[in-house]
Amino acid sequence: MSEKSVKTINKIEELAKETLKQIDNKKNPQINVPLRSLSNTWFDEKEGILRMGDKAQKRYFMNLSHTKKFMQTLLVADECKKLINSGKTTSIRDMFYSLKRPVANSTKDHVFADQNESDPILEDLEVTLDVMREDLHLFANSKGALVGNITIKDSGDTIDARKMGSGGWAIPSIVEPEVIEFKDVDADYILFIEKDAVWRRFNEDKFWKNHNCIITHGQGMAARGNRRLIHRLAKEHNLPVYCLVDNDPWGFYIYSVLKQGSINLAFESKRMAVPKARFLGLSSFDEEKFKIPPQVRLPLQQVDIKRCKEMLNYEWFKNKTWQTEIKHMLDKGVKLEIEALSRRGITFITDEYLPTKMETKDWLD
């Protein structure tokens, strides 16, 4: 068993022992669960990441409105301990089914009736123990692929990402050092691309070879495995990270989650966020700069405008360049997809757009 697994099991056992001690002392058993809410989230400007504050909620066994959650928390902890001991990993959906069973002596009430109930308890356990979901041997769905100037050791297999054809290496959901090691990292930077179809263009044009980098895509928002992988690469190998997303509020959001973390899971930022990630494009100013014909514009919808206005108020979008960027989008009233660049030619994006952006350091921090 890895050192980390031993530590995680110790933490679970500490939680259980503390509860037993409280019972022995005839006290009302309680668990301190840090609050995962907007009100307990703050932007750490120095580190450049979202953080969870120190507000916590006491969860009591002898409190009618807490009892069920108290039981659920301990049962999830128990399942996780079994899981780590078995050396296996499983999905959060499996975890739900493992505990979709009647509460002792009840034929009606289930420990969990729905995954919407078990997922938050799992997140409570993560913050209570201060461990990542992956340390509990649990994973969510995986998405995304990678190619480039790096060799990856995955579960003992050596994967040369320079020789992964048109498909690439599918990024798994658990990329902790026990499973994934990095070898021969020759790349100068990592390029994260929102869309797999655009990533395919970059791979077909061997962009990673010609520009000595690693390219990865998220099939939309980057999944946990992808975020953690980029975080580790950026940190352990001091690699710059560049993001290429649509020029719309959703693209901005994908970038900001990768960079600073998300409000919902602020407690994970320190192990997932990539504060030095840079926004390469598409910028609201690219249309003029790169002479993109106006016909490929898409009008901003009401929901886009609303989202832009929300973003203008986020602490982490408060610097002048981002305010200018978002306001320019609102002023123009249009958004632009990455694929719109193909109006200038299929390989315009790899031949001209990206190289120009990199050479002129035309990015946002």
Place this chain on the structure above:
Amino acid sequence: MSEKSVKTINKIEELAKETLKQIDNKKNPQINVPLRSLSNTWFDEKEGILRMGDKAQKRYFMNLSHTKKFMQTLLVADECKKLINSGKTTSIRDMFYSLKRPVANSTKDHVFADQNESDPILEDLEVTLDVMREDLHLFANSKGALVGNITIKDSGDTIDARKMGSGGWAIPSIVEPEVIEFKDVDADYILFIEKDAVWRRFNEDKFWKNHNCIITHGQGMAARGNRRLIHRLAKEHNLPVYCLVDNDPWGFYIYSVLKQGSINLAFESKRMAVPKARFLGLSSFDEEKFKIPPQVRLPLQQVDIKRCKEMLNYEWFKNKTWQTEIKHMLDKGVKLEIEALSRRGITFITDEYLPTKMETKDWLD
């Protein structure tokens, strides 16, 4: 340029020449576009696939309600010819943006205003020329991954799917013989799994090694690349194909599209469908057979019941075993996810469920 590309370009040029000839002869230019509708779809029982009938629609240039589509069809054909000549591939979204431009002498009307307009024209072109989208160098999004006892040559790179770690090889969207070759196929069969999280269980337990097979997942419905890959493997290497999906109408549907093809794209069945694919589970009878506790059942929703009833009437679900299967689901009023098996233990699915199913040949054709 590959032989196939030369053939495809010839077909495009034939279409253009025929149009020019009609103009020279002062005839109203027309294109014969086969109909892609339910009324022009039939189930070929002998081959076991859905097929497109021989109804076609004449698309005239000199007909006000046809003129725009006539122009669009020729412009898409022209773009595809350029694409094939360039040796590049691109996404159907890129294709839309390439033609999102004003019609000559108009500032208002665009060739295409929306991708919902360009995709059907592209499909029209596919059936008119009798080529696959991939032959036109176009791709949709990719999904899914693969590991197992096979080596794959992808764009010149050799990928040993026995050494792909926990992530696997990401299946690209274009898997034609020009790009993807199969080497050292030692597997006895292919197992297609609906869910990536379940596939991960199979990979972690090295199921493909212990049972000498290839395992692939679809992240839900199998994408074109995945279907075509399984089709080629099944045909070229005479491999049986087994499907593992949720026990619900959506799972049945995923299986049936993989096996017989879909109504919308019936013209592709002969190059995509896998008529010998077998439905391994989860069957509506598995709950009893494998002693799955009733707590993990989910009630059928109205939409499930409606879908089941529709399926009972499809020609390709008319055989006795499938009628019994679907009716049993309706009688019980419940559905079951693959993950429900983990109630019997995390590795129950790989240790007991799958091996028992295979040994007792407990599948549906």
